[in-house]
Amino acid sequence: MGLSKSCVMAKPLLPDGLWARIEPVLPVREPQVTGRPRVPDRAALTGIIFVLKTGIPWEDLPQEMGCGSGMTCWRRLHEWNEAGVWSRLHQVLLDELQDTGQIDWSRAVVDSSHVRAKGGASKPAPRPSTVRVLAASIT
Numbered sequence: 805m806g807l808s809k810s811c812v813m814a815k816p817l818l819p820d821g822l823w824a825r826i827e828p829v830l831p832v833r834e835p836q837v838t839g840r841p842r843v844p845d846r847a848a849l850t851g852i853i854f855v856l857k858t859g860i861p862w863e864d865l866p867q868e869m870g871c872g873s874g875m876t877c878w879r880r881l882h883e884w885n886e887a888g889v890w891s892r893l894h895q896v897l898l899d900e901l902q903d904t905g906q907i908d909w910s911r912a913v914v915d916s917s918h919v920r921a922k923g924g925a926s927k928p929a930p931r932p933s934t935v936r937v938l939a940a941s942i943t
Contacts, residue, residue: 818846825900829892830884831850843872843880851877 818826830845851871855862855878862874871877884890901907912934 807898818850823849825896826893829889829896831889843876846881847871848877848880852881881884 805864815831817839826849827845835844836842851874853864854860854869854871855874856867862878865871865874865877867873
């Protein structure tokens, strides 16, 4: 049985609709005058998504993908993280879902283990066994 000559493309890692939401929150850079040309943001993001989805090491990012090197993609991820891109993108997507009525806030949960206790106690709270001993000595 021979191989079919038709070729089926894989689902794109970064569809046009998603890119249209992401591109406006990326930092605007001044045009580059010297040095090696900068890898386009969309190509770098495609490489980032590929590494994060597959779990491969950054240095194993296939050059054939046209995303630049793994180190280039890693640096861009770091640059965007420092610029607050991910929190802005998160807000954009939440706003879009809210505007289209696709979020049910009645089912939202806040995990306080990630919230800093401002002005916390100066010393740890007593253990329950200590409380019982203190209560017995007072009465």
